[in-house]
Amino acid sequence: MPAPLFYFFSLLMLIFGALVVICRNPVASALSLVVSFVGLAALFISLDAYFIGTIQILVYAGAVMVLFLFIIMLLDIRAEAGRKPNMLAVVGGIALAVIFLVQLGSVLSKNEMGNKTVADVPINYQTAAQVQKLDTIKADLQNSTLPDAKLVGQTLFNRYPFQIQLIGCLLLVGTVGVVLLSKREVN
Amino acid sequence: MITLNHYLFVSGILFAIGLTGVVARRNILTIYMCLEMMLSAANLTLVAFSRFHLTDGLPDYNAQALVFFTITVAAAEVAVGLAIIVALYRTKHSVDVGAVDNLKG
Numbered sequence: 090m091p092a093p094l095f096y097f098f099s100l101l102m103l104i105f106g107a108l109v110v111i112c113r114n115p116v117a118s119a120l121s122l123v124v125s126f127v128g129l130a131a132l133f134i135s136l137d138a139y140f141i142g143t144i145q146i147l148v149y150a151g152a153v154m155v156l157f158l159f160i161i162m163l164l165d166i167r168a169e170a171g172r173k174p175n176m177l178a179v180v181g182g183i184a185l186a187v188i189f190l191v192q193l194g195s196v197l198s199k200n201e202m203g204n205k206t207v208a209d210v211p212i213n214y215q216t217a218a219q220v221q222k223l224d225t226i227k228a229d230l231q232n233s234t235l236p237d238a239k240l241v242g243q244t245l246f247n248r249y250p251f252q253i254q255l256i257g258c259l260l261l262v263g264t265v266g267v268v269l270l271s272k273r274e275v276n
Numbered sequence: 277m278i279t280l281n282h283y284l285f286v287s288g289i290l291f292a293i294g295l296t297g298v299v300a301r302r303n304i305l306t307i308y309m310c311l312e313m314m315l316s317a318a319n320l321t322l323v324a325f326s327r328f329h330l331t332d333g334l335p336d337y338n339a340q341a342l343v344f345f346t347i348t349v350a351a352a353e354v355a356v357g358l359a360i361i362v363a364l365y366r367t368k369h370s371v372d373v374g375a376v377d378n379l380k381g
Contacts, residue, residue, distance in 0.1 A: 133320070175300075178300045182299030193285065197281045263355050
């Protein structure tokens, strides 16, 4: 990704991320978070993670944030907007963030391994094509295209089949739990 | 040029914004959104490390599998968490974290 695009999407993500915290209206916060996640998805795609970028938009910006907006509108919580923020908590939160960023900056400034660009570690399609066993992935790699979704799927189903089933169980338990929690108690 | 450190720092800033929100805000829905933001910041770090750590000429797909699991768990967590928030709103008629002080000593 060219440098201007990286800065554009990073700034988009960070500015709208800050708006999530600053906005008093929860609907504005939720919509800012959607824009922030779109910027984040662009950064994922800049890192050649097309599948992750796509599900970031589909699952987060699509499903999760719609659920948030749905709940915000269902609860109708505009009455809370008048309360003034707790100054101690605001100062404490900003101080925590600043301490964290100073620490991170001091670690990263000494991190020699982090000084390589994407161009320094190019994807080697021919080497990868020799190692891969599946024909469809091999053919894609020989054409110098990255079969991102296929490779993620191959990793998931070959290396983490048990975890996939566990995630399936978790989603089922989550669904049952949500139904149970939102059910109005009789009597 | 854009290096790995740029990605790590941007992800750190996003995490810090989320942390500020969790500590400073009192609306439980906003706190929840900031939690999602922190999870996404961690995902960005994972994907960046995945791209810069080539194995057999390809990005390390184990990291992206982990991101996939994180996103799935986060989606399930949001569904359950929002149901809890709705149940809380029914009893307290407020989404302010200050209203929930039953366990306060």
